[in-house]
Amino acid sequence: MGSRIKSVAVLSEVPNIFACVTKLLPAINVQEITPGSNDALSQLQKAEVILADFDKISNYINQLKETKWIQGTWAGVELLLRQYAKNQIRPSCPIARFSGNHFGTIMSEYVVAHVTSFERDFPATWEAQKEKKWNLCGKIRDYRAIRDMEVGILGGGQIGLHMAGVLKMLGARIWCLVRTIPDTKSSSVDEYRLTNQLDEILTNCDLLVNVLPKTPATRGLLNSDNLSKCRNTLFVNVGRGSIVSEADLVEALEKRYLRGAILDVFNAEPLPSDSQLWELPQVVITPHVAGLTRAQDVASHFKQNLDLWNNEGRLMNVIDFERGY
Numbered sequence: 001m002g003s004r005i006k007s008v009a010v011l012s013e014v015p016n017i018f019a020c021v022t023k024l025l026p027a028i029n030v031q032e033i034t035p036g037s038n039d040a041l042s043q044l045q046k047a048e049v050i051l052a053d054f055d056k057i058s059n060y061i062n063q064l065k066e067t068k069w070i071q072g073t074w075a076g077v078e079l080l081l082r083q084y085a086k087n088q089i090r091p092s093c094p095i096a097r098f099s100g101n102h103f104g105t106i107m108s109e110y111v112v113a114h115v116t117s118f119e120r121d122f123p124a125t126w127e128a129q130k131e132k133k134w135n136l137c138g139k140i141r142d143y144r145a146i147r148d149m150e151v152g153i154l155g156g157g158q159i160g161l162h163m164a165g166v167l168k169m170l171g172a173r174i175w176c177l178v179r180t181i182p183d184t185k186s187s188s189v190d191e192y193r194l195t196n197q198l199d200e201i202l203t204n205c206d207l208l209v210n211v212l213p214k215t216p217a218t219r220g221l222l223n224s225d226n227l228s229k230c231r232n233t234l235f236v237n238v239g240r241g242s243i244v245s246e247a248d249l250v251e252a253l254e255k256r257y258l259r260g261a262i263l264d265v266f267n268a269e270p271l272p273s274d275s276q277l278w279e280l281p282q283v284v285i286t287p288h289v290a291g292l293t294r295a296q297d298v299a300s301h302f303k304q305n306l307d308l309w310n311n312e313g314r315l316m317n318v319i320d321f322e323r324g325y
Contacts, residue, residue: 004310005068009033009047011040011056012073020299021051025306049309051302054079061091069094069315071305073298075103075159075291076240077319078214084321096305096315097325102297104162107238110290111163111209112146112170114262118234118284119143144206147171152205154221155212155239156182156192159291163211164188175201179217195221202229207236214240215324227252232259238290241266250276253283264290 007029010018018032033043035056044050044060050070057070058079064070070093077097084090117123121139128135149172153160156178164174165188175191177198185192193200198221202208208230212218222244235258237243246267252258260282266275269288277283305315319325 005048005306007031007046007048008306009044009050009052011035011044011050011052013053013056014073014293014295014298016295017051017073017298020295021302024299024303049306051298058083061095062087062089065092067093069096069309071095071302072097073293075099076213077325080319081321081324090321094315094318097317097319098293098298098301099317100158100301101162102294102301103291104159106294106297107159107211107291108163108166110238110264110286111236111262112166114284114286115146115207115234115236118260118262119145145171146207149173149206150175150204151207151209152177152201154198154201154208154210154243156186156189157211160211161186161188163209172207175205177201177212199226199229202226202233203231205233206231207234209236210239210243212239212243213325214242217324218243220245222248224248224251227257228255230257232256234258234260234262236262238264241269246275246277250280253280258282260284262286264288 005028008021008025009031010021011033013035018030022030031043031047033040041060041063044064045066048068050057050067052070052072054072054074054077072095075097080095119139120143124135124138125140146167147170151167151172152175153164154177156176160176164176164186168174168188174189175193176189177193177195179195181192181194212221218240219242227248230252249261253261262284263277264286265288271277271285277285308314308316
């Protein structure tokens with residue numbers, strides 16, 4: 001059992017995060033710290049636990065010797081990993097990332113909405129409405145439903161499995177790429193494949209969804225060679241842009257190994273204006289919004305971790321700096 005926490009510092013620019021945390025934790029002293037303020041460090045050093053955006057806390061981490069643990073407001077940990085790679089100084093306390101069904105839910109909504117729009121060509125419907133036309137042409141009338149699809153999900157963590165459950169409920173057959181086959185298999189997954197069996201997923205799936213984090217093992221996992229095995233697949237990327245180079249992705253689209261791409265993440269963000277991706281009609285681009293952090297979700301997750309710490313002395317989603325997530 002962990003020591004019961006009495007004080008929490010909030011260092012974040014997530015809108016309304018302080019109000020959400022104080023509402024959920026009325027018995028705890030919660031202090032809001034202004035990012036970049038002159039006394040931020042001294043205030044942080046007095047808190048037992050810190051809830052923070054990773055970019056705001058990164059410069060302070062190695063100066064927080066008394067902090068019991070840090071809860072991040074982000075799922076991505078690349079910034080902290082880069083800092084660790086540079087100085088090889090391991091943080092003196094556990095750092096937990098924000099993940100779980102909160103992200104799984106909103107990212108699943110994003111995938112279902114954009115895949116449905118792509119398959120039914122909703123943009124053509126919207127254009128017809130502007131011209132006051134009753135349009136029943138093409139994919140508006142003759143479309144593919146999610147239940148018609150074999151879906152490959154790259155990533156079998158909390159987000160990937162939640163997404164598998166949503167798409168399975170809509171009738172899809174689910175393939176899932178994982179590092180190791182789980183002892184207890186999810187009822188939402190029909191086929192598990194290891195990383196060295198990726199080609200089987202690419203060959204068999206109509207829809208490919210990436211939710212993998214950015215790690216050395218996932219960088220360039222998709223490339224011109226293995227994408228050529230796709231059979232007119234729709235690719236959705238809500239994980240990280242590093243999984244495929246822009247050149248390889250454009251080639252796969254131009255050669256029609258991929259029938260389209262719905263892209264929320266990129267190697268360079270914002271996506272440069274001279275990127276070829278902007279010009280391809282079968283590509284949908286969104287500005288890294290599939291899993292935006294919401295204050296109420298972060299506060300709820302933080303309370304779960306706080307309860308786990310107080311009752312069992314453990315945390316969910318602690319960052320492993322060696323594995324890279």
